[in-house]
Amino acid sequence: MGRKGYGVVLRGLACALLAWQVWLVWHLSTYDATSAGWSCYDDVGCGSDQLVALAPELGIGADVLLGFLAARFLHRATVGALIALSALAAAVGWYDALADGRVAYDTVTDYMLLAPVGRHSVAAWLTFLWSVAAVGGLLAVWGAAVSLRRTAALRRVRAGFATAEARLEGWRPVRGRRGEVTVVFHDRRGARHAVPVVVDRVALDRPVLAVYDTERPADPERTRVAVPRQRPLRSS
8 A cells, every 4th residue: 555545544534533523522512411510600601611611612623624634535525414414413412311211302402503593402403413414415415416527427437437537628508507518538549539428617628527438438438527526537
């Protein structure tokens, strides 16, 4: 395994550890929500010396750091996945608190993020958290679909396909932000090809790869343009 491979493995391990931390902190934020002791003063407001009081802020910080590291793997699904993970962890925290007899469904409690966000029953908080998790899941699915299309990831891993550095020529709008261009590249044998394809407009301002069928490199139906997150490598 080369240096790049080790870097990917280390980043993956760091993401796993941070995801575990995100889960623990958001779980704590609800599991211990009713046990936090608050001291309030008219001139400075309210505060607490218990960890649960800072759990949401720590969770948001961990989310930001995890998002920075995980974007390499999750691409546009990152934000949605983090929202869903955090909401699910908080919901499970409430369920564990219910199972341990710390709260009941009709227990009314505050919940702190960066500021108090309301005083509602545990049942209401669970409804809210499941709604947030569902929205996060939908965002993650949408982001993953966009990323898979733009990076042509599924086609790139299929047998019989290869990639090559390419350039795009021309632009004819087709629909929305997509248009027809000509992708110019050299295949493994060094032969030059100019193939018409449809791409997102964002591809015009980025280094791109041609993903082509090694048996039919000039076939428009078998050729795609990938917009990788990192600088493309040599033909593979």
